[in-house]
Amino acid sequence: MSKIYVLDTNVLLQDPYSIFSFEDNEVVIPAVVLEEVDSKKRYMDEIGRNARQVSRLIDNLRQTGKLHEKIPLENGGVMRIELNHRSFHQLQDIFVEKTNDNRILAVAKNLSLEEETKENGRLVILVSKDALVRVKADAIGLNSEDFLSDRVIENDAIYTGYAELFVAVEVLNQFYEKGEIPISLFSTYSFYPNQFLVLKDAMGSSQSALGMVDSKRQKIKKLVFDHDHIWGIRSRNVQQTMAIELLLRKDLPLVTLIGKAGTGKTLLALAAGLMQTEDYGEYKKLLVARPIVPVGKDLGFLPGEKEEKLRPWMQPIYDNLEYLFNVKKPGELDAILAGMGSIEVEALTYIRGRSIPEQFIIIDEAQNLTKHEVKTILTRVGEKSKIVLMGDPEQIDHPYLDAYNNGLTYVVERFKDQSISGHVKLFKGERSGLAQLAADLL
Template sequence: MKKIFVLDTNVLLQDPNAIYAFEDNEVVIPAIVLEEIDNKKRNADELGRNARQISRMMDGLRCQGRLYEGIDLPSGGSLKVELNHRSFAKLQETFAEGTNDNRILAVALNYHMEEQEKPNPRPVVMVSKDTLVRIKADVLGLTAQDYLTDRIVNMPDMYMGYLTILAHPSVIDEFYTYRYLNVSSLHLAYPLNPHEFVILKDEMGTSKSALLKVNADGKKLEPLFLSNDPIWGIGARNAQQRMALELLLNDEIPIVTLTGKAGTGKTLLTLAAGLMKVEDERKYKKLLIARPVVPMGKDIGYLPGEKEEKLRPWMQPIYDNLEYLFDTKKAGDIEKILAGLGSIQVEALTYIRGRSIPGQFIIIDEAQNLSKHEIKTIVSRVGEGSKIVLLGDPEQIDHPYLDASSNGLTYVVERFKAQNISGHITLERGERSHLAQLAADLL
């Protein structure tokens, strides 16, 4: 049976193409949604871009007929801008305040009540990314659901970058004898991705084990080519950190993604690897470090001073790690060191759009706060001879319209996992301190 889907504003601001995602059903956009989109279209950010895109799309669809009467969509469904079901009278008994959210709910409720009077009523579904709107819809007796089409993967199924496989001890012995294994010798029911790591453990329960990496064509398992020696005073403290360094220091892998909770060492390991490649090996001309300017909590507003002074509060986590690596003793020492080197640049992502960045080691911190469009814009800036590393924790998102399953970092991890130019590792064990690990696990 065909359904009626009433869309909240946040669905369209998250995905302007959402109107085409409901197959042969009827899509209803309350008139108040158009007003909310109009209020966002002057924003100079991702929401503004999406608001302008949906405005252009609606204007193009308007040429096919009157939107308030309904027009056909290529999927076989229809689209309608609703004007005749906006009465607030039935909703006032439960939610008296005439907020925009309540007016959108009123449209869905009026549709629902009208359908119930028909011999074969169609289900009416309220679609919103706002949890409280879905709860309110449920209170009113309406079916409500999140917009799931933009989800890249369910978090439990997210690519980890490594596998633990139980194997017969003879297989492990074969690896140590010949220094490689064919993937086919593991008799797996699924393929392994290029540069994926494998921890082989003895199925008999002994301590025998091996750490291997899938080669670029995905057919062989090879030993890690790096020793476990520290770089810039930083050494791997667990297996996942060693895997991360293997990817970070491999010049044949131009795009690396690292995810993990706070304190797992993502930023510190990446900075150490970047400094080694830029300062010691001179493989890259410059180390470029950037992060999105997305506040956690209330924004602190405009900041005084030159660009560097304005950026310092946002970039402080980067400076903290650099001070640790350079072992500075006094306040202000790190600025003098960076000025003297000239090969390390700390930027906000605001200033990356439109650039071409060849021959550089690029670190994008807090990439989980980027949308799919923003991450595409950034990765497409990478020039010849550059390496880009994307870091973040998909569980710690401050962006109002993103979640763990729909952010740009998760998008890159899932889309690039089968490519032989990329590598990914999920860091799980916190190494900052015992307290930090407990906080990440318990809070």
């Protein structure tokens, strides 16, 4: 039996094409949702873009029939705009204020009560990204669900970029002698291109080796780079060694790093970028950018020129640069950067329309990017450039994103089968004992 799905505004603003995600069921959009979408379409951010896209999609559907009636969709379902069932009588004793959320709840509840009176009444489900709306729906006996079709992964099993294998001592000895072993030795396993493998002795000895699946998935090879340090930064754990390998490889133009706060993502990426830009001259410029998303209440407009406005947002980048350059005095970093001229710290606000060739590009806090934004960024990358996307999917400040549908997770999962990309998830915090304990406990 088909169902009736009532969509909340945030579902449409998160994914304009969510209308087509409910198979052969009926999709109902309350009239108040259209009002909320209309109020957002003037925004110049991702929410505004999605609001305008929703408006265009519904306008196109209008060409096939009347919106207050059932309009057939390509997936076999139907959609309509609900103009009735707005009575607040059922909820007036529970929710006094007639907020937009409560109006949407009222429409869904009235539809549900109407279906219950029918002999073959259908199940009415309210779909919302807002947890409190779902809680309210449950409180009034209404079925509700989160919108999950936009999720890249269904659980916490995001690709880590490496795996552990227990092998015979003879295999380890062959790996040390020849520097590689055929992947056919592990026919029961499935590997991704450029995936790291920690080979351990199956008999329990301390003997082990670190290898990497080649881009064609035919061999497991030793790491190309065996650096003790890059720009004075030493690897403190095996995942950081993996990250250094990815950051220094010229044949991997896309690298993604995921890890909690303090795992060394930004510091390692900056060190690798500086070494390849300043020491080796492999890139013309080091470009560092991050999205402008505040934590907590926004401070509002900032005074000064563009560089002065950006400074508070980019301070985490400058903190790492001060550490790398061993800055001792105030203002010394600005003088160093001005003298070098090859380091550019920028906001992602200005990246649309650019073409960025022969540069080492670092995108910090990429977990706050949507799928559309991350696509925009990756399509800016020019010839002979390398881009590093990094962040912590557990620390998201964007109102419509979570650990399962953000742009960083999207890139990791979509590119794990590609030979030009590499990924590693860092687990161990190296900032300080307190920082690691806070990341674990809080």
